[in-house]
Amino acid sequence: MARINEHYHKLAAGYLFPEIARRTSAFTAAHPDASVIRLGIGDVVKAIPRPIVDAMKEAMEEMGHDQSFEGYPPPFGQDFLRQAIVEGDYASRGVEVDIEEIFVSDGSKCDSGNIQEIFGTDNTIALTDPVYPVYCDSNVMAGRTGAADDSGRYAGLAYLPCTAENGFMPSLPEGHVDLIYLCSPNNPTGTVMDRDELTKWVEYARAEKAIILFDAAYHAYITDDTLPHSIFEIPGAREVAIEFRSFSKNAGFTGIRCGFTVVPRELQAYRADGSTSSVHAAWSRRQSTKFNGVAYPVQRGAAAAYAPAGAAAIEELVTYYLGNAAYMREKLVGGGIEVFGGVHAPYLWLKTPAGGDSWTFFDDLLNKAHIVGTPGAGFGAAGEGYFRLSAFNHREAVEEAMERIARL
C-alpha cells in the first residue's frame, strides 16, 4: 500500500501563516464590520513601480506574437537578468559573482525550502530560534529531525537562541554542525549582522567544513553602508555559503514571484568517502529536474528593477516602508513597549506586554484592536514572549494601528 511520508506527522501544526489567515478569517466572519489592519504576514501593499509594470506588460505583449514569442525559459534564468543581478547587486559592491552562479527562481521561499534536498539527510542542521519556519519545516519533512517536544523544538536540530539577552545575535554552536541557516536583516527579529558577526560564521564554516545558507531577502532595507548586504562580502565565503535573494520586498514582487539563489562554483560538499562533490552541480541538477524556470515577462520586470528608473522607484518604496517602521518604533517605544529591529529591516520585534504568551497577545490584538500581527512563538520556542509587527502597510493604516495600540 502507498505509504505517506511519516515525517509530515511530526510537523507540530499548520504552516504558521495559513494558521494566522485562518484565525483572521474566523474573526472577520464573526465581525464583518471590523476594519482589520494587517501587520502580520509581511506582505507588501504598494503598487509595483511603473517602469517595472511597463516592462512586464511589454514582454507580455511580445508573447502574443509568433515572432517574439518565448517558450520554455532557460532553466536557470535569462542571461539579461542574471547579468543585471551580477552588476547591480554584486559588482557594484565589489563582490565577484559569475552569471553562471545565479539561479533565477520563483522566489526565495521556494529556494530556501528546496535547498536542503541536495544535501544528505545525515547532516546536522543549525537554526536560529526564532526562525523563518520554512527552514525548519522543510528539514522536518525531509526526515532530518526527530519528534517535536512541547515547546515545538524538534529533536536533532541545533537551535541557536536569539533573545534580547544576546542582542538577537546567535552564538556559534557548541559542537559541530553541517548546515547553518542565517538570515540578515533578520526575519522575524529585524536585527542585522555586521561584518564581524558574519565573519565569525564564515570562519566557523571554513573550520568545520560546514555550509551557510544565507537568506538576504531583506538586504534592500539596510541603510548603513558599512553593513554587508551579501555574505560574499566576507572573505572566504565563496567556499562555504549559498545566498538567497528576492524581488518581493524591494520591487513589490510578493504577488509576481521572482527571486534568485547564488551558488559559487567553489562550493563543495562531501561524499561518504570524504571526496568532494560540487554543490553548484547538484543545485543545477535539482533545478533542471524539479523546476522549469520563470516566465519571461517576470524576468523582464525583475531586470527593469536594476535600470535607473526602476532602481529609483524601489528606493522610494523601501524608504516608505522604513518610514513606517521608524514611526511604529517611535510610537511603540513611547507607549512603553520594548521594541527591537525596524531600523535596517521592515520588521519590529516587540516584547509582549506584561510577558504574556504570544498567541494570547495575537488573539487580544485581533479581538480588541483589530490588528493582525505574528506571534513570536510561531517562529520558535525562543520567540515566545515576543511579537512581530510588519511595516508593510499604507502610512494611514500604520498610524491608525499605532493609535489603536496606544488606546489598549
Place this chain on the structure above:
Amino acid sequence: MARINEHYHKLAAGYLFPEIARRTSAFTAAHPDASVIRLGIGDVVKAIPRPIVDAMKEAMEEMGHDQSFEGYPPPFGQDFLRQAIVEGDYASRGVEVDIEEIFVSDGSKCDSGNIQEIFGTDNTIALTDPVYPVYCDSNVMAGRTGAADDSGRYAGLAYLPCTAENGFMPSLPEGHVDLIYLCSPNNPTGTVMDRDELTKWVEYARAEKAIILFDAAYHAYITDDTLPHSIFEIPGAREVAIEFRSFSKNAGFTGIRCGFTVVPRELQAYRADGSTSSVHAAWSRRQSTKFNGVAYPVQRGAAAAYAPAGAAAIEELVTYYLGNAAYMREKLVGGGIEVFGGVHAPYLWLKTPAGGDSWTFFDDLLNKAHIVGTPGAGFGAAGEGYFRLSAFNHREAVEEAMERIARL
C-alpha cells in the same frame, strides 16, 4: 562536514533536455549558417492567444496601482481560476471535482517532480519505459532506487515496458507496487489510453491500495470524444489517483508557467501502523511550506483560457499542431518509416531506420538534416531504437523538416 545527497550521484547523466540543448548548441556553434529545425524538446512556438495576453496585461496593470495591487497569491490558487477549472475541465465532462481539490502551480513538470516528496521513501514505484524523465529522476534523487545498470535502469524501480509489441500499453505489474506514474496522451510515445485501459489501472490500484500519479498534460490533444481526458472519469478513481494538468501545451504557457494538480479529498495513503493519512492534507502542507503560489496576472491569463474567446483560440492552436502531426505522419509513413502516436497527441514516436541506436540517429539527423529530435533512449531503456519528433513548430518548418528527412 556538509554531506551531499549521495543519491544524486546515481543519476546517469544530465537531465535529458539540457543534454540535447548542449549538443544542439555545439552543432550551431560549429555551423553558424545551418538552419536548424527544432522538433526536440516539445516547446510550443505559436503566440499565446490574444484574449489571454490581454487578460494578463490587464492584470499586470492592476499590479501597478495601490487599490488593485495583489500581494502573496493564495497558496493553492485564486478561486476564480480554480472555479473555472472545475467547470471547464471537469463538470463539463460530468466529473465531480471540488475547488478545494485544485492546487494551482507553476507547471506540471514541477508538480510531477515534487509529488513524491509527500510519500515515504519505502514505496515501490512503477514507471512505464519509456517515460518522462522527471518521474524517474525525482525518485532517484529522493533515494527510492539503487544504482543504474548499463541500460540506465535503476535497481528497485518496477519498469513497465511499452513497445510496438504491446501497442505501447503497459501491462499491470507482476507483483505489488505502491505508486504508479501514468501519462496519457503519452509523452513520449504519443499513444493514448482508452477507458478500458484506464479502468484496468484504477482497479489494480484499488485492489493493491496503490496510488496512480496521472499526467494529463496533453489531454487537449484528444480528438475522439469517447476517450477519457481525466482519470477521474473512471469510477473509483477518486480514492486512488492524483491528476496533473498544464496550460503549457494548450494555451501556449511553456514560457508563462502554470499548471495544476487535482488531489481528491478521499485519497488516503497509509502510515506504518496501517492507519490512513490524507494525501490532500500532505500536499497542502508541502505546497504551503515549499511553494508560494502563482502570479495573479498568470492566473488571470489561465482563467481567460476557459472563457469562450480563449477556449476558441486554444482549440485553433491545438488543431494547428495536430495538423502538423498528421502531415508528419503522412510524410514519414510514406517514406517507409514506422510511426506511432501523433493522432491524439503532439508527439510522433518513430522506429529508428535500420534499427540504429537512438543517440546515433539524433546526431545523424542533427548533422545531416539539421533537425533536432529526441532520442528514445533518453526516455528509458525500452525507448532505445525509437525517436520522438514533436509537432510543435510552424507549418513551414515542419514541411521543410519532412523534405530534409525524405532526402536523407
